[in-house]
Amino acid sequence: MLQIKDLVVSVEGKTILQGVNLEVSPGEVHAVMGPNGSGKSTLANIIAGKEGYEVVSGSIHYQGKNLLDMDVEDRAREGIFMGFQYPVEIPGVSMNNFMRTAIDEIRKYRGEKPLSAKEFLALMNKKKKLVGLKESLAGRAVNEGFSGGEKKKNEIFQMALLEPVLAILDETDSGLDIDALKIVANGVNALKTKNTSTIVITHYQRLLDYIVPDRVHVLSDGQIIKSGNKELALELEEKGYGWLE
Amino acid sequence: MSNSHHSPHTLSAALAERFTDNRKVINDKDPVFVEKLRARAIELFRQQGLPGSHLERWRNTDITQSLDASYYHELKRNTEKINIDEIFQCKVDNFETFLVSQLNGWFAHQDHLLRELDNGVIVGSLREAFRQYPGLIKKHYGTYAPPEDHGLTALNTAFAQDGVFIYVPDSLEVKIPIQMVSLVRTSNPVLLFPRNLVVMEKNSSLTMVHCDDSIEKETSFSGSVSEFFLDEGARLDYYKLQNKDDHSAVVNSSYFHQEAGSALSTHTISLNGGILRNETRVTLNGENARADVLGLYLMDRSQHVDNYVFMDHASPNCYSNEQFKGILDDRAKAVFNGHILVRKDAQSTEAFQSNKNIQLTDEARVVTQPFLEIYADDVKCSHGATVGQLDPLAMFYLRSRGICHRNARMLMMYAFAAEMVNQISIHALKEQIDHMVVKRLKGELSICDQCVLHCKDERQVSFEIDMNKV
Ligand SMILES: Nc1ncnc2c1ncn2[C@@H]1O[C@H](COP(=O)(O)OP(=O)(O)O)[C@@H](O)[C@H]1O
Ligand SMILES: [Mg+2]
Numbered sequence: 001m002l003q004i005k006d007l008v009v010s011v012e013g014k015t016i017l018q019g020v021n022l023e024v025s026p027g028e029v030h031a032v033m034g035p036n037g038s039g040k041s042t043l044a045n046i047i048a049g050k051e052g053y054e055v056v057s058g059s060i061h062y063q064g065k066n067l068l069d070m071d072v073e074d075r076a077r078e079g080i081f082m083g084f085q086y087p088v089e090i091p092g093v094s095m096n097n098f099m100r101t102a103i104d105e106i107r108k109y110r111g112e113k114p115l116s117a118k119e120f121l122a123l124m125n126k127k128k129k130l131v132g133l134k135e136s137l138a139g140r141a142v143n144e145g146f147s148g149g150e151k152k153k154n155e156i157f158q159m160a161l162l163e164p165v166l167a168i169l170d171e172t173d174s175g176l177d178i179d180a181l182k183i184v185a186n187g188v189n190a191l192k193t194k195n196t197s198t199i200v201i202t203h204y205q206r207l208l209d210y211i212v213p214d215r216v217h218v219l220s221d222g223q224i225i226k227s228g229n230k231e232l233a234l235e236l237e238e239k240g241y242g243w244l245e
Numbered sequence: 246m247s248n249s250h251h252s253p254h255t256l257s258a259a260l261a262e263r264f265t266d267n268r269k270v271i272n273d274k275d276p277v278f279v280e281k282l283r284a285r286a287i288e289l290f291r292q293q294g295l296p297g298s299h300l301e302r303w304r305n306t307d308i309t310q311s312l313d314a315s316y317y318h319e320l321k322r323n324t325e326k327i328n329i330d331e332i333f334q335c336k337v338d339n340f341e342t343f344l345v346s347q348l349n350g351w352f353a354h355q356d357h358l359l360r361e362l363d364n365g366v367i368v369g370s371l372r373e374a375f376r377q378y379p380g381l382i383k384k385h386y387g388t389y390a391p392p393e394d395h396g397l398t399a400l401n402t403a404f405a406q407d408g409v410f411i412y413v414p415d416s417l418e419v420k421i422p423i424q425m426v427s428l429v430r431t432s433n434p435v436l437l438f439p440r441n442l443v444v445m446e447k448n449s450s451l452t453m454v455h456c457d458d459s460i461e462k463e464t465s466f467s468g469s470v471s472e473f474f475l476d477e478g479a480r481l482d483y484y485k486l487q488n489k490d491d492h493s494a495v496v497n498s499s500y501f502h503q504e505a506g507s508a509l510s511t512h513t514i515s516l517n518g519g520i521l522r523n524e525t526r527v528t529l530n531g532e533n534a535r536a537d538v539l540g541l542y543l544m545d546r547s548q549h550v551d552n553y554v555f556m557d558h559a560s561p562n563c564y565s566n567e568q569f570k571g572i573l574d575d576r577a578k579a580v581f582n583g584h585i586l587v588r589k590d591a592q593s594t595e596a597f598q599s600n601k602n603i604q605l606t607d608e609a610r611v612v613t614q615p616f617l618e619i620y621a622d623d624v625k626c627s628h629g630a631t632v633g634q635l636d637p638l639a640m641f642y643l644r645s646r647g648i649c650h651r652n653a654r655m656l657m658m659y660a661f662a663a664e665m666v667n668q669i670s671i672h673a674l675k676e677q678i679d680h681m682v683v684k685r686l687k688g689e690l691s692i693c694d695q696c697v698l699h700c701k702d703e704r705q706v707s708f709e710i711d712m713n714k715v
Contacts, residue, residue, distance in 0.1 A: 048645050051637070076647035088642040092660025101656060102646040109647070141660075142642075158646060 001026050001197050002047075002166060007058035009039075009046055009222075016042045018222035019058065024166070027194040031208055031233060032201045034219035035241050040201045041085050043219070044170045048082035049075050062166065076102075077109040079165030083155035083172045085201075090142040095154075098142050099124065099161055106162065127160040131187045148175045156187040163191065168199045173207040185210030205237035257294035257396070259314035261287060264403050270320050271406060275372075276379045279386070286392035286402035293396040302395070305580040305612050306522050306551040311494035312466035316436035319349045322407070340673035342424035342454060343368070349429060350437035350467075351407045365414035368423065371440055374410040381412065385444055389472040389528070390500040398498055401470040405440035408469075413449040413479075422452035422671070427469070429493070434464035441471040448478035452671065455485045457495055457518075464492040471499045475507035477531060483511045484674065488681075489518040491546060498524040505531025505560070512669060514678060515542040515550050516685050522551040529556070529563040529591075540569040541665035543685050544577035551580035554598075558591040558621075567598040570665050572658055572686075573609035581613040583628065589620040598628040603635060603661055658686050 002024040009017040016039045024030050034040055046053055047060065049072035060067040067075065090098070103123075104114050115123065124138060133153050143151050152172050159167055169188070173181055188198060188211050200211055208216075208230065216232040217224045220241060226232065264271065264287050272280050296303040345368060346353040352370030359369030359377055367378070374382055392399040409425050427439055445451060457467075475481055481501075489495060495518060501509055515521050527536045542550045556565045571579045581600040602611045613630040635657050643653035662682050669675040 050641055050645075071650075072641065072644040073647050073649050073653075076645055082645055084642065088636075088638050090636075090639045090642065090657070090660065092663055093643075093656050097656065098643065098646070098648075101648050101652060102643075105649060105652065106647040162646065 001028075001063060003059075003061045005059045005061075007043075007046070007060065008056040009042060010054045010056055011042070011052065015056070016053075016222050017046070020219075020222070020224055022217065022224065024197045024199065026197055027192075028214045029188075029192070029198045029200065029211060031211075031213040031216045031230075032199060032219055033203065033216065033233065033236055036203075038219045039222040040219055041170055042222075044082050044085075044168045044199075044201060047075075047166075047168055048072065048080065073105070074109075076162070076164075077106050081159050081162055081164030081167045083152075083159060083167065083169040085170040085172075085174070087143050087146075087151040087155055089144045089146075091144050093142050095138045095140060095142055096124070099158065102158075102162065123161065127157055130160050130190060131157045132183045133157045149177070149180045152176055153180065153183065156184050160187055160191060165195065166197050166199070167191075168201065170201045171203060172200075173202050173204065178206075181207060182210060205233045208233045253295055253297045253309040256309060256312070256314055257290070260295075260400060261291050263314065263318070267320055271404065273406075275375050276383070278379070278383050279375055282387045282392070283403045286387075286399045289392050290396055290399040290403060293399060295400070296396045300395075302553065302582065305578075306520065306549065308397075308466075308494060308496060308520065308522065311520050312436060313434065315434075316464075316466060317431065317433040318404075318436045319351065320406070322351050323349070340422075340671070340677070342422045344424050344426065345369070345409050346426040346428060347408060347439055349431060349435060350427075350439045352409065353428070359410070364417055364419075366417065366419060367410065367412035369410060370407055371405075371410040371442055372407040374442075378412075381444065382410070382442070385472065385474050386442055387472075389474060389502040390470050390498065390526075394498075394500075394526075397468045397496055398470055401438045401440060401468050401498070404438040405470065406438075408440040408442070408471075410441070411443045411451070411453075413443075413445045413451050415446040416448045417446075418449065419451045422454055424454040424456070426456045427467070429463070429465045429467065431463050431465065435466070437465065437467045437469075439467065439469040441469070443471070443473045443481075445473070445475050445479040445481060447476045449476075450480040452482040453484065454674065455483065457485070457487045457489055457497070466494045468496045469498070471497070473499065473501045473509075475501065475503045475509060475534075477504045478506045479504070480508045481510070482670065483509070484669070484671075485511065485513045485523070486678070487513070487515040487518050487521055489521070491517070491519045491548065493518060494520040496522040496524070499526070501525070501527045501536070503527065503529050503531065503534040503536065506533045507531070508535045510537040510670075511539065512665070513540040513542075513552065514665075514682075515540070515544070516681060517544075518548060518550065520549045520551075522553070524553045524555075526555045527557060527565065528559055529565065530559050532560050532562045534560065535564045536566070538565070538567045539665060539668055540571075541662055541682075542569070542571035542579060543662065543682065544571065544579060545574035545688075546577065547575070548577045549580075550578075551582075553580075553582045553584075555584045556586065556596060556598075558585070558587040558594045558596060561590060561592045561594070561621075563591065564595045565597070567600075568665070569600045570602070570661065571611075572603045572605065572661065573611060574605045576606075576608045576610075578610040579612070581611075581630070582616065583614070584616040585618065585626065585628070587617075587619040587621050587624050587626070591621045592623040594621060594623070595625045597626070600630040601661075602630075602632045603658065604632055605634070655686055659683060662686070 004022040007020040218226040359373040361367050392402040554567050583598045585596045587594045600613045611632045615628040666679050
């Protein structure tokens, strides 16, 4: 599904990713862990298509296509979803309008017929329940005045609505209490199929109690310095990152 | 805008001369007080000339290049039988209005120039009111818009021959909004000086919708002056919609005089126009008067919009709120000048002002200048101005959910404008303006043959984005 080869990325002349290799197959859950500033968000942003980064060398292929050639919106329409570490507040744009527009465009891109207002509302309600998003939040402006936890739930809500093929969750668990964490994890698990994949970027092992990863990678200073199975996460929790360096 | 580049001085002299040459025709059978006011006004105009960039208040908007002494000026009512309903239709679903139209500055309903309705409301031609209600007119006319204010108000006062007059009696709540449509239809470049007067007695209330429109794409210059008198407790909601073509220049000077406990709200929605200058002068002349002066402008190409607000807190305990927002594309230019004057005795004043702009291109320009002049000490006052681009992070967020660049931009611009549209309190009008704003942002709003509120041959546009709340 996703092949990242020798990826070197710089921002404003500073090299951040220094040759990342990562391969994710359909149905897999990968966890990317690592200390602050190691380049986790950069990796997620590059996959989602955020501007301002320079790909110095290397490649990313998604479903056989050169991802780096695709526009941000086309990546989303092809099934990529990033849960933002810092979801953006957009005053005046209602969640309803936002998601309605997104779903309409994605469906159009895929040659599916648009949802009626009724179908759309039903879908919104179903997914709201799934992630336990408060009824009132959907009528509000995107993330405006949302608490930290609500913002993160809102990311999962959007993911649930858009049903991505590849989801990258950038520290969606940070700042969540254990109940919210369970909701996030349940959301991820509920959407899991044998054709979809998830990359979970996290600081803590505790999320991995609820989302069981197939592979765990440690990113440090822009390189994946160790990969392993889920036991690696436990080891990291115990010993920290120090022993790896 | 005009082809010839003349000196403002020569132009002013030529305009004054035009008045002198036509003095008889212009005065026709007007009462003596009108004639006297004209004489005073033309004298003031001779001294001041057209307002130009030499005046601080007009520094960023040069109107002297937008008119020419050779412009055609309809000094007599065109007596050719016209059926205004034929050349112009205006309809908003679920929105019934009492329509009064002006064509080239003249009151257009020739069969009933001035009507006194059963409820005591008088509505019709100002010129006719000069003759039928001289006492009432004399009390107000030229009082709130003194010709001393600026050269163009002086010039309007000299030349003005017609326009709309509305009188609302004591404690009457006018249920149906009065819709004023100012149409320009000509085959030559034309000059007009429409003049309107609205008198509201104590505790009366009125809603007005004022549309400035062009019918044919012909060059025009309109220097209109409107006077509004709100006696104690009167309430006026005034909506002004501007959808003029790029060859037009409009200077609208509106003077509102408010007595104690009166409430004014104005919404100026500028969607198109070559040069638009909206002057709003409000005098809060009695305690507990309140004025909300709001505006939204969406300009592109080389359109120019200038909103000037002068808020005069002349009494204690009054409240004013100015809020203007605009989006500028291409080489468009927006000017905002907000002058708040809090006089010495106007204690417990609350005065707020805000002007926010989105500048979509490097060539678009915004000039925004607050000017606070405060002589009282117990004053709550705030002002703020911003000029910014669309937030790139928000754009990325929207696009990362599959929304294309164009629609992401649209959503953000719409959201920006919606804050103003949402403050329109008539539901049907709000829906219609919302619809027009969407069309405008999508570049689909044309200056059609119809009023700003409705285009006859037009289907309901289908949106790629469904902006309606689901
Ligand atoms: N836009 C940027 N400009 C400059 N430096 C950046 C930018 N984005 C990230 N960095 C730097 O790149 C490094 C990796 O950041 P990031 O990917 O956010 O790490 P992580 O998500 O692992 O905490 C940090 O040193 C950070 O300061
Ligand atoms: Mg990060």
